[in-house]
Amino acid sequence: MEKALFGIPNLDVYLVLGILAFFIIIEIIGGYWHRTQRTSSDWIQEMGSYFVLALLIKPGIVLAALFVGNTFLPQFQYAVAGYSFGLALVIYLFADDFLQYWYHRSAHEYPFLWKLHRPHHQAEEMGFFVSYRNAALYYLMMPNIWWIGIFTFLGGAKAVALGLVLKQLIIISSHSTLAYDKILYKYKVLHPLATLWERIFITPAFHHAHHGKSRVDGISDPNGNYGNMFSIWDQMFGTAKFTRQFPTQYGLENDPKEPWTAAYLYPAVAASDPKSEISRGYKKVSTIKPEPSTVSLVKGEKYLWCQCGMSKNQPFCDSSHHGSKFKPMFFVASKTGEVRLCNCKKTKAGPFCDDSHLNAN
Numbered sequence: 001m002e003k004a005l006f007g008i009p010n011l012d013v014y015l016v017l018g019i020l021a022f023f024i025i026i027e028i029i030g031g032y033w034h035r036t037q038r039t040s041s042d043w044i045q046e047m048g049s050y051f052v053l054a055l056l057i058k059p060g061i062v063l064a065a066l067f068v069g070n071t072f073l074p075q076f077q078y079a080v081a082g083y084s085f086g087l088a089l090v091i092y093l094f095a096d097d098f099l100q101y102w103y104h105r106s107a108h109e110y111p112f113l114w115k116l117h118r119p120h121h122q123a124e125e126m127g128f129f130v131s132y133r134n135a136a137l138y139y140l141m142m143p144n145i146w147w148i149g150i151f152t153f154l155g156g157a158k159a160v161a162l163g164l165v166l167k168q169l170i171i172i173s174s175h176s177t178l179a180y181d182k183i184l185y186k187y188k189v190l191h192p193l194a195t196l197w198e199r200i201f202i203t204p205a206f207h208h209a210h211h212g213k214s215r216v217d218g219i220s221d222p223n224g225n226y227g228n229m230f231s232i233w234d235q236m237f238g239t240a241k242f243t244r245q246f247p248t249q250y251g252l253e254n255d256p257k258e259p260w261t262a263a264y265l266y267p268a269v270a271a272s273d274p275k276s277e278i279s280r281g282y283k284k285v286s287t288i289k290p291e292p293s294t295v296s297l298v299k300g301e302k303y304l305w306c307q308c309g310m311s312k313n314q315p316f317c318d319s320s321h322h323g324s325k326f327k328p329m330f331f332v333a334s335k336t337g338e339v340r341l342c343n344c345k346k347t348k349a350g351p352f353c354d355d356s357h358l359n360a361n
């Protein structure tokens with residue numbers, strides 16, 4: 001499988017290592033490593049996950065895909081080898097990113113996948129290593145890692161090599177504390193470029209919003225902005241939120257902070273804390289009630305109304321919706337005083353009660 005870029009063997013590997021080294025140096029110069037509050041468990045998880053992914057999981061999956069292709073579908077070997085390099089690169093990258101968008105989105109919408117992806121969102125600080133913080137099984141099932149092997153088998157090894165470098169550049173920069181896009185938002189003359197760039201590629205602002213702790217800040221959207229390289233999928237499927245601002249808080253609410261062994265090896269290893277989503281037998285239960293709650297709101301304050309019906313803090317969101325297709329409704333109180341907020345979740349006037357509960361069976 002010929003994959004030497006520009007005739008230089010392993011150039012793709014050197015480029016990815018160079019990108020990593022660049023961001024490490026920039027983050028050190030920026031004082032990040034003095035400020036960081038990361039625990040040893042965070043470091044073990046992030047560094048360990050990166051090296052296991054790079055040295056074992058990715059090569060293992062690629063070899064498995066090549067073996068399956070050569071054994072069962074040999075007639076397709078080199079099927080794209082005759083394509084121009086540019087066409088192969090476009091096909092590889094767009095298919096790769098489309099697969100990852102849906103896998104990532106599914107990891108937020110389905111409970112089992114959420115448990116494997118949850119460690120990624122437990123990080124309370126951004127930084128380049130956050131990119132690789134997921135359970136091992138999350139990576140083993142990741143369709144776009146299998147796509148690397150499939151496209152290599154089809155004869156697109158060179159496109160894969162350059163595609164991986166370009167994608168790592170976008171992914172690492174969008175997780176980094178070096179938010180290069182701030183400069184695009186600062187100067188009006190650069191705004192057209194900012195618009196063009198953010199409508200195609202994932203920017204730090206766009207992806208940091210995905211890691212923000214709660215929608216209540218009006219910036220974060222942990223249940224949106226799922227894209228990895230291109231923002232076009234989020235725009236196409238209605239999950240994009242562009243604010244050009246950065247959250248002040250990252251991570252998860254109500255996070256019991258499991259040891260890295262459980263976070264990385266779930267479901268083989270589970271957490272012992274029964275409050276943890278990755279403990280054995282953990283279940284979310286419905287807290288829907290057929291009556292509204294009368295609550296006092298303050299004019300101008302921001303609130304999140306629970307729509308999933310599982311919050312232990314009804315009628316407000318407590319982030320129990322993670323791992324489901326629901327997300328809370330953000331609203332700003334228009335006046336100070338008491339209001340009736342819906343608890344049956346059938347209202348058509350959310351977040352307010354419209355007496356739909358009276359018709360509920």
Ligand code: FES
Pocket residue numbers: 305306307308309310311316317318319320321322326327328329
């Ligand atoms: S707990 Fe967030 S929407 Fe229900």
